[in-house]
Amino acid sequence: MLDGLRWLALEVKYLDRAQSFYEAFLDLEVRSESDHEVAFAAGDTDLVLRRPHSVPRGGLHTHYALSIPRGEYDSWYERLDERFDLVEHTFGDSKSLYFYDTEVNCVELGQSDVAGPGVDGVFEVVFEVEDLDRAQALYGELGFETVDEGDDRKRVRMTAGSFDIELWEPHLGLADARGGVHVDVGIEADDPGAVVDSAREQLAAVEETERGYRLRDPDGHYLTVVEP
Numbered sequence: 419m420l421d422g423l424r425w426l427a428l429e430v431k432y433l434d435r436a437q438s439f440y441e442a443f444l445d446l447e448v449r450s451e452s453d454h455e456v457a458f459a460a461g462d463t464d465l466v467l468r469r470p471h472s473v474p475r476g477g478l479h480t481h482y483a484l485s486i487p488r489g490e491y492d493s494w495y496e497r498l499d500e501r502f503d504l505v506e507h508t509f510g511d512s513k514s515l516y517f518y519d520t521e522v523n524c525v526e527l528g529q530s531d532v533a534g535p536g537v538d539g540v541f542e543v544v545f546e547v548e549d550l551d552r553a554q555a556l557y558g559e560l561g562f563e564t565v566d567e568g569d570d571r572k573r574v575r576m577t578a579g580s581f582d583i584e585l586w587e588p589h590l591g592l593a594d595a596r597g598g599v600h601v602d603v604g605i606e607a608d609d610p611g612a613v614v615d616s617a618r619e620q621l622a623a624v625e626e627t628e629r630g631y632r633l634r635d636p637d638g639h640y641l642t643v644v645e646p
Contacts, residue, residue, distance in 0.1 A: 420605055423581045423604070424644060425603065428468065429470060445536050454471040455469065461538040466602075474600065475600055476600075485528060486528065528541065539581075542581065545585055545639050546588055547597070556620045558576070560641070563576060600638045601639045603640070607645070621633050
């Protein structure tokens with residue numbers, strides 16, 4: 419069973435500039451760093467900034483959503499509105515604001531039931547896919563459950579416990595966001611081997627690593643399945 423997002427990696431051209439952005443505007447603290455990547459603490463998830471170095475590279479123009487406490491939303495909006503052309507949307511009784519980082523990733527801050535303070539987790543990542551039906555079937559086999567489908571069938575929302583993914587055919591979404599290309603995520607599962615076996619025939623590649631199993635889907639996205 420899938421149950422948590424361990425990391426999300428983003429490809430950056432200039433690591434120092436991107437690191438400064440996330441420290442200055444999102445108050446993220448560095449959890450680890452090397453010559454080619456920096457991992458920030460976003461709740462229990464690592465938000466990784468990675469220079470092109472090897473595969474998996476990290477996602478390009480990835481739309482992803484960070485959790486913030488409900489009561490902090492207005493203060494985050496006021497603070498970021500001084501610098502960015504924010505876009506705001508309401509989903510039921512929750513609000514989200516959208517802006518772009520130095521690498522044209524669309525960053526969403528969404529009201530969530532988290533303790534905080536500040537950014538406290540990643541609750542959504544968007545993957546761009548060529549064939550929506552194929553991708554939906556694959557991620558269903560991996561353990562994601564479909565919870566919403568766009569009226570025009572350009573997107574599908576799927577959940578796995580504490581986080582969601584959205585599968586998008588190429589298009590511009592809210593705030594003109596795009597789905598990520600060659601996204602790299604780490605996902606927790608009680609039995610990584612069983613997750614792999616459930617969808618092995620549909621995967622482009624499977625590699626056993628020290629941390630679990632690294633999977634590559636037909637659209638070039640990487641998922642590493644690890645034990646909690």
